[in-house]
Amino acid sequence: MDAMTAYLSIGDFSRATHMSIKMLRHYHQIGLLEPADVDPHTGYRRYTADQIPTAQVIRRFRGLDMPLDEIQAVLATSDVQTRSERIAAHLSRLEAELGRTQHAVASLRDLLAAPSSDPIGAIELRSVPAVAAAAISQTVDAEECAMWLQGALGEIYASLTAQGLAANGHPGGIFDDDLYTDYRGRVTVFVPCGTTVHPTGRITALEVPAVELAVITHSGSPTEIDRAYGALATYVARHALAVRGPIRENYLVGQRETPDTCQWRTEIGWPIFQTGTVPREQANP
């Protein structure tokens, strides 16, 4: 018997590859996995045994939540080098996400085990003067914001070193409201420096404006900063201090000081009314 005539019906192909018929039809429709032959009269799909390995690769990738268009891109890449790179990139992303999820699970376990072990510090009202800085601004997605910030900060420090300039305080970030309300907005990261920086790459010289802020300090990993945000927002709301304006963050201890995120310390600054001489207050949530 001729091996070429050994077509598999969609049902047989489903059994061979462990993909549902609905999936196979879907993959046909979007052109990801086209049957070797389609009967022009009945519309019956016919697959060959040769297509099984391809189907299995697709199934494996889907099992790892790779989007269909990415799978398609990988399969369309004939260049072995590029192909391997794309796959490796996806696997790295996956492993990174695995780490984050593991961390989140542990963190939630902690939260549930000791519900009120809040190491959330006091809230301080602060008048921040204007300061000259080297800065990078860009519109970014909320998800990639943390990563983007690290990269931009690295670029700024590298340029300061190249220009023989010294940082003049902790690095900071300025976050447009859109970043929170639409999950996409303008972010500025800056490093104060006495001398005006010479613009190179994405870097610009920026006069960071003066503001009145309610400030809280978050100790620990950025993944758990939400609690400090909540405490700060509660305080500002209860005291009716709220005013429009971007949120600030200052990185007292961060990537540059230690890779151990548990030791990081971040100040969050929420814009408030100019209250003149404000007494230092304790948060009372």
Added chain:
Amino acid sequence: MDAMTAYLSIGDFSRATHMSIKMLRHYHQIGLLEPADVDPHTGYRRYTADQIPTAQVIRRFRGLDMPLDEIQAVLATSDVQTRSERIAAHLSRLEAELGRTQHAVASLRDLLAAPSSDPIGAIELRSVPAVAAAAISQTVDAEECAMWLQGALGEIYASLTAQGLAANGHPGGIFDDDLYTDYRGRVTVFVPCGTTVHPTGRITALEVPAVELAVITHSGSPTEIDRAYGALATYVARHALAVRGPIRENYLVGQRETPDTCQWRTEIGWPIFQTGTVPREQANP
């Protein structure tokens, strides 16, 4: 100033909780997180600072991909005991999935590193006689099939022991086509035993029918059994042997023998034409 009047607009609440406005409106619509007040004239949503912790819990759970209705169920549970159990259950599911994904990543890395290290065995055509067995049958989803099978098998062995009966061969499974084509179908798991079993629980006495099968053996974890299925389907297609009927599996080495899934050995049987005296053949994919 009165703390009770300290409402937050949806924008402020978004900044306080790191949830987008779209999310907050969505959660309002489905009743997961209702604003403390809605202005009857303008429709403006007003939140209180008290709602921030609840919102944060929701955000944490969503970060772990918990479905919204499950979150709702957890929050609606006033009984602390039940609530903790539900959360713990979700975390356990998550950790199990983490393990599976890690395994899948590693497996795919292997596959890419050594593309043709196929330890896939020979294919044998076999006449299987009918056999008396203790069995459990049920319609299950493809995803939960493996888990279900372990549980059912455990029940069967326990009952055999209780009735003083001995197993008379390896345990096996019978899988309706629907399980592959629709991801939901009838599955039967059985253990051959000489004496007729007394029906208890889900267990019935079953005469497992005789069949002609093409059989391949898969060595290793069930998560990688897809390759053996592919090889077997290819063989059956190329030799035009296919015939309707449920697929069989025999568990030569499984959970009962060793928890190390790498050492498991599973036979897969694909129904074929009754060919009378068949010569033993080698697969030639």
Added chain:
DNA sequence: TTGCTCCTCACGTCACGTGAGGTGGC
């Protein structure tokens, strides 16, 4: 001939995102 497989729409699901078009509040 019966029952099974396979076909094509059309619509549903889940958790939102993306505008359009309009109004309210400082």
Added chain:
DNA sequence: TTGCTCCTCACGTCACGTGAGGTGGC
């Protein structure tokens, strides 16, 4: 008064699943 915030539809996205209603093949 201007510009910003907020509102409600209505529709889109992603990867399919769920029928309805109908035809083909052994």
